[in-house]
Amino acid sequence: MRIAMVAGEASGDLLASHLMRALKVHLPDAQFVGIGGPKMEAEGFEAWWPAETLAVNGYVDALKRYRELSGIRKSLLNRLKEDKRQGNIDLFIGVDAPDFNLWLEEKVRGAGVPTVHYVSPSIWAWRGRRVFKVKRAADCVLCLFPFEPALYEKHGVNAHFVGHPLADEFPLDPDRDAARELLNIPLAAKVVAMLPGSRNGEVARMADSFVGTAKRLHEADPDLRFVVPLVTRETRNLFEQAIHRAEAHELPLRILFGHSQDAMTAADVVLVASGTATLEAALLKRPMVIAYRLANLSYRIMKRLAYLPYVGLPNILAGEFLVPEFIQDAVTPEALADGLEKWLLDREACERLIERFTAMHLELRQNHAQRAARAILPLLGMRG
Template identity: 65%
Template sequence: MGVRIALVAGEASGDLLAAHLIAALRARLPDLHCAGIGGPKMEAVGFEAWWPYDRLAVHGYVDALKRYRELSGVRRALLKRLLDDPPDVFIGVDAPDFNLWLEQQLRRRGVCTVHFVSPSIWAWRGGRIKRIRTAVDHMLCLFPFEPAIYDAAGVPATYVGHPLADTFPLEPDQDEARERLQLPPQAPVFALLPGSRESEVANLAPLFIETAKYLLDRYPAARFLVPLATRETRVLFEKAQYAAEAHDLPLSLLFGHAVDAMTAADVVLVASGTASLEAALLKRPMVIAYRMGALQYRLMKRMAYLPWVGLPNILCRESVVPEMLQDNATPAALGEALARWFDDADARRALAERFTELHHTLRQDTAQRAADVILPLIGASRDS
């Protein structure tokens, strides 16, 4: 019988990450069988999805509470299936709130467990390291500073790089992106990315629209690109635009195409999150903005360990790009910060050099390095 690996990926990013990993493993193990919870990209490389990954998708704490019984039922059904016929290795791909409990139960019963993508214990909720220690045989880390945290806690961990660094070009082609998006070659172009979640867009869309107005007064030839991930977020942005009476803004809404928009842009205004790392890998100057409910912000601020929220600053370990949060995020403040980047070519070049160094650090052929770690674990599990 061939090698059998169970995987759980809980969202689109995990589906892509797991698909690359499965392909890398299958190249070395032609008889590999992978099954569990996943998405279309995993299925395209031969994964058997017992449940689709969108069954695990939740949007915030309220949605998670509403769907707790459903999610718990899926998790217990999956656990029973895995215990009835144990895999050689279980790999939880991100989704820590779902996967760590599952990994803990499986490991107690002798199944080797790997968690792919470290939770952000370095940013907040550091107490999760205790649970991770009981749940995970090996942690695969996307950022170079993470393994030391796990080593200190007695959890085997390996830095495997970030998959985005493998796929993004070291030298993005701005001219080609502008041509594809039919933008004037010499126009000032600003990409506005208000987030992928509906709550983020609801909080940030009015602010970003007012910031665009501020910039248009300063740069009358400016163009604005707003890539949005879903139909729901597009509707939210359009409502905010209508309420702001901003119909005449030279603003283009895009379905997806976030990478194209940032590549074409001179400067990026971005919500805190993975998109800020994408902007860094595209060597774009940026301003990071975020707003949330006052109570939630006070709670998050009290729980945070680092002076930054943006991944570019966290990875560079200093404030290389401005972060403007809550009351500090005003149209004038954001507009001035974006204008400073646009007007200072030397600062843009220096930042691009810094981001190129970061890109090389993160570019590690993630799927192959992860496979290198997992293959010996399969052998150990099968020999035990």
């Protein structure tokens, strides 16, 4: 059995590696080839191109790299078609990266190879007509969120809710004291975790507002401490430049290399840029304020195409504003500080929020890789 896969960026690499491991329980001799990352390679994947090849940050970056990515995709398609002619490909799995994978899946499916799209595109948030492209491209769609299969079923698409990998990974009852001990934070301290993003552009757009928020909160309560997990030297430099511009060197603010989950677990409240980190904060049962700025062109496009009033995953899953969101020009130190102070001062509201997040966690905890593997097996003529 030979299965081709395409996974972009670190998140896709992780998802695909878990799926490979689960599939090998049923298909111990299966071979996996295509585009993937180090976690997939650790499971025996043969990477024709590395996963980071597909990494783009917004529309502008995607447009700049269109010719390069289009060339890679066409080369991969030709290789897969040749393998199909030789009887060497049994299945194609596109992991996330819909702008790259859906076109490829449609062509591969047209060549007679069954296809799976793992991680539904956000048809419920914007670009809803993409459901028709998914229908042409995929024999099976694997969904991370429970409301998604019904949207596909209305259009005759075979879709399965498999749960979210983070819900399987994160404990139901996070150990705040252990996280504080790990980070050397006093147990009695009041702590705000600030996550301005993982990419340079995100941090560049968010850092000044986050530092300004910390200044306002510290003026109101000098006992507050701040932790800022960042993933690269470049993002750390960008944040330190914002501290310098604000003349905020005396703030009790500590920058961490990585440790984002530890920082959120240790915190009393979290200020977080929109994205997967908002779901992580919810699974860690932390009250939060969501803030996000996009490049102006990307924001105008997203605003025109958006269907939902929410951008944060906790609010999307709840179908209501469980936590406050501030987007684009609404991202100001005053607004963010006010939202965070409300959580810090209202313990009962925090307890109610934790109950909602716990129910959300339980709904998403489904042993995702095993469920995904079982949904795929019928495409290979096996019982799921």
